[in-house]
């Protein structure tokens with residue numbers, strides 16, 4: 001509930017304008033609720049209509065993506081790009097290819113991205129895009145034709161100084177390659193218009209690993225500063241088995257933890273001996289197969305259908321790395337009852353508001369997505385820097401910078417939580433710390449920019 005009239009008014013307007021967009025409303029409500037103390041101390045935000053402007057995307061583009069499947073049949077999907085906020089830099093954020101993609105999902109992601117990018121300390125505004133195209137079961141040739149058609153329209157709206165997309169669910173190195181090739185064909189320019197590029201053509205070392213590694217660096221710093229503890233000896237459960245989940249598993253294991261479960265949209269595998277990451281990578285990154293294959297290949301592992309059950313596995317640390325609202329109140333209660341004391345989010349908005357309430361009420365160290373998973377976009381920012389410099393840094397150099405950025409994000413969120421009378425509440429802290437830089441830049445740039 002809003003104790004502040006200004007925030008209540010802004011939220012009521014967002015609700016009225018976006019009535020069928022539950023994910024977007026959820027993301028906006030969380031941020032506005034976190035800003036109560038700040039806006040009371042800073043009347044300039046209301047005076048300059050900052051919040052009214054911040055909740056409305058600068059631009060929302062929706063377009064037809066037609067392509068021809070392997071049987072010669074015409075298919076039509078819907079493409080999106082939201083250019084949410086450019087106050088502190090060019091729009092920046094991933095592209096998602098998944099049948100669940102719609103305006104609400106794209107807008108919640110773009111809204112969150114604005115604060116996340118601000119937290120990295122790098123000059124990047126917020127954007128996001130994608131399509132309801134389902135890559136599952138499509139041939140390479142179909143993926144290529146879809147990506148080319150998608151980029152034919154998207155290319156009119158992006159550019160290295162305007163908007164720099166990257167990967168998200170369903171978009172990895174293969175898709176970025178097809179899209180980059182099409183952009184180059186259309187524009188005849190070799191620029192850093194996308195990140196997550198291949199290493200031979202302008203990509204950055206460590207971008208593939210960055211979101212998962214960054215999640216663990218953030219969690220490790222939070223554990224150390226708030227609990228005098230670490231990953232060492234901990235049992236970890238990770239949902240998902242895509243880019244973020246795989247590299248979170250790798251880094252958590254390197255830091256001394258045992259990851260005992262991972263999932264995909266069909267179900268989860270439990271391996272009390274610890275996930276065999278080489279096997280998981282072969283199944284997911286090479287064969288693009290279902291996770292049941294892990295249990296088929298590994299005697300120590302079991303497969304259970306359905307995604308939710310993964311949160312009933314006893315663990316010390318839970319890292320949700322699949323998708324939005326995958327962890328609800330019931331799952332949060334199960335985690336707490338089984339002794340879980342740390343939840344840090346690799347996915348965007350994976351915990352429902354009920355789940356977050358349960359974590360906070362039970363003193364769970366809760367690391368919200370826009371802080372904890374910012375390592376991916378931060379390293380995309382480092383890819384942009386390298387492209388501008390016409391240089392490539394070593395893996396170690398990028399990884400060191402990533403580590404520094406993740407530690408910095410934890411401290412910015414923690415310090416802001418203290419300043420807002422909510423010490424240790426990293427959700428409030430991340431929202432406030434991310435907000436201030438964007439809000440002050442919007443004021444500095446005037447209203448009609």
Ligand SMILES: NC(=O)C1=CN([C@@H]2O[C@H](COP(=O)(O)OP(=O)(O)OC[C@H]3O[C@@H](n4cnc5c(N)ncnc54)[C@H](OP(=O)(O)O)[C@@H]3O)[C@@H](O)[C@H]2O)C=CC1
Pocket residue numbers: 098100167168169170171211240241242243244245263264265266307321322323324326346347348373374376377
């Ligand atoms: N890639 C990046 O750099 C960043 C990603 N993120 C966020 O991390 C999350 C994962 O992204 P990423 O690893 O890149 O994506 P991938 O496509 O590589 O993997 C996604 C994983 O999540 C599972 N998943 C996706 N949708 C659902 C669903 N509706 N229900 C259950 N499981 C689902 C997938 O299972 P299946 O294969 O069966 O669909 C897969 O295991 C997303 O929330 C994304 O926005 C955040 C910051 C940066």
Ligand SMILES: O=C(O)CCC(=O)C(=O)O
Pocket residue numbers: 092093094095113116164165166167168195348373374376377378380
């Ligand atoms: O690397 C990027 O630009 C975007 C990463 C992303 O989509 C995210 O942070 O959610």
